[in-house]
Structures are given as C-alpha cells and as structure tokens.
Amino acid sequence: SKATVSVLNWTPPHTHKLEPAAMRSLALLAAVGTAAACTASSDAAYTCMQSLHSGTIVVHWKLSADETAVSFAAESTAGGYVALGFGTRMADSTGAIITQDSTPALHDVVGHQAPTVATSDSVGYTELSQTEDGGKTFMKFTRPTDGLTLSQVSMITAYHSSSGSLTYHSGSGRSSFSLPLNAVPPTPTPPTPPPTPPPTPPPTPPPTPRPPTPPPTPQPPTPPPTPPPTPAPLTPVPTPTPVSTNAPSTQTPAPSGTSPGAAGCAQSTLQSGVSYACELEMGGGGVMHFGGVVAGRGRDVALAIGGTDTYTLAWAEQVGAMAPASALVVDASACCPDVRRVRITGKSGAAITNDNTALPGIKDVAVTTVNGQRVLSFRIAEAQTS
8 A cells, every 4th residue: 555644743752653754745844943935845836845854755835825724735755654743742742644555634643652543633634635646645735823833833754664554663764843834935036137249340341452463574485505515425345255154045146236335335244144235334233234126026134133132123104203103123032032013103112012914015024143143134025115
C-alpha cells in the first residue's frame, strides 16, 4: 500500500511506535521565525514552500486573505507513511494528520503512543485528500488558524522509508520546525533594461577618386648581346697504346667523325669489349665514353663510374630543370652493381619511381665492372641519335 501523509503534533522518543519517518507525501517548511520572507512555492496555488530532510518532504502553504484559514499541500518521496502535526513535540500534540494505505485521516495523539484510532473530531479540517503522481505522494488539507501564532507556528513531522503502517520512524526521519504562515516571498528584482545603443554616426563619404596614373613611357628594346668569339678547335689527345683484356673481341668500329684525334674529342681510355672513340668528363666522378652513329645500330655509350655511390644518368625534358625526366640509376654496390629505369617527377624521394617503360630508345642496358670501376653501357637506337 502507498505511504500515508499525516499531520502529527508530537516528538516520538526512541521507544514509541508511531514515527515521523513515513511522511511520504508531505514537504514541511523550515523554521523561519516571525513574519519574514519565504521561498516562493513552485505550485501556483500556494504562496510559500519549505524543504525538509534533504528534499524528501516539501510543504507548500497559503494563508487566506482574511487570515482565518491556512491551506497545506505536502509532497513526499518517502517510501512509507508520512505524519505531520502541530506542536513542539509528540507529548504536547493534540492531534495529527496521518496518511496510511493511501487514506489520510485525523488521529488523536496521547503522549508517545501511536495514535491507532482515527478521531471523529475534525477540528475544522477540510478538503483532506491524497493523490499519487510521478513517484510522489501529494496530501492536501485546510484548517482554521484558531490557536495558531501566524508569525511562527511550531510543527513536527515523521516518516518511514518503506513501511506504510504506523511503526518506529526510519533513522533520522523525524524533525521539529516552525513556519511563518503570514510570510510572503520577496519581490523579484525587475530585469535590468538593456543599455541604450549609441547613436549611429553618419556614414563617412567615400574619398574623392584620384585621376589614373598615366602608363610609363615605353623604353627602347635592349639590343641582343654580342656573341663571344668562337674558340679555336681543341688539340686532339694522342691515341693511347691499346691494353689487352679478357673481354671478347666484339668491338664496334669507330664511326666517321669520332675517331681518335677528331676536333673537340678526347681519346677514350676505356678498355672493354667495345671500342669507343671519345670520352667526356661528367659530374660526380663519371666519364662518358662514346663513338659515332653506326648505320643500322645507333650509338654505343659507356659511363665509367668511380666509387660505390648510387649514380643517376637522366634525360631532362626541360633545359636546366631536374624534373620531369627519365633516368638510368646505378645502385650503390661494392660487389654486384645493378641498374634500373626510373621516372622523376619532382625533387623528393617519393617523386622518383621505377618505370621499366622509361627511355624506350635506350637499348642493351647493362652494368659491369672493369678494372675495379662500374661501367654502365647502353646503346642509343639510331632513330634517337639526333
């Protein structure tokens, strides 16, 4: 059964059985003293309210205009009975409203004994009712103000956390307090009006446009620089004495115009299976060896590389730019050099990717070791030798 809301007028000792711990639907007002301000009720039908037992019980009240009657509404979240009385302790009380089994009733109180019998004397109590809503018990009643000091009415309460029958209240489930029945809530402070916005200044007129600046007087074109004089042809380097090697004798004859001693051409010193006519110093410790174009074959080229670092021979697609380009890369190796074709699209490592389709006009690519040097050899197809 639901807990009962009661109005009790006693202070139960540790031995009595009717305890204020069952006040399941009653909220009581804390002692406020003589007529003073109170907390405004959250229920529009009442004037003030007071919370007790950490909000387990909340009492709302309203004094009639002629101050002859006062109406109470008590809401409670306790799990058992609830009792509310008028007085300073149980022994001094003459009656109580106790709600049990969802039925509120007026009871006589004799000393510290539980008021087990409902009295027939209503003492002017009217509109006594109890409802349940949203897990809360609501008990309402109205009584006359006869014998009450409106500025400070002494009251007591008790509740039980689970039992709906009158029994000893739970732990600290009892209290005494006083209510200022004639108190009124403080007048709320009117909201502060927003500050008056400053006057809007008149718009600033746009600046007077300036006349356009005349275009600069065109300058006469700069004459092209005088080309430097053509240098005298290079003195040919004498042909070195051939050195025998164990390579097979598949030498390619030097094409016309690139034989040893030709103008601007240093005699190749590379001793390998192919005879090259000329050599040219390259950056990074490399020496390019090459011959002329042979009809039906193209041009044989060899790059002798010093050291063991990675060496890249690139064909740039734009003059003076590193990328884009296609290249042959001889990987760093002290014993077993290898070569791969790559595509270069930028300056970062991620922009260099292997591409076996790069440089389709470069044929017979290989890396060998000759006299302790890595030699990258390849053939430029005849159609690519211009």
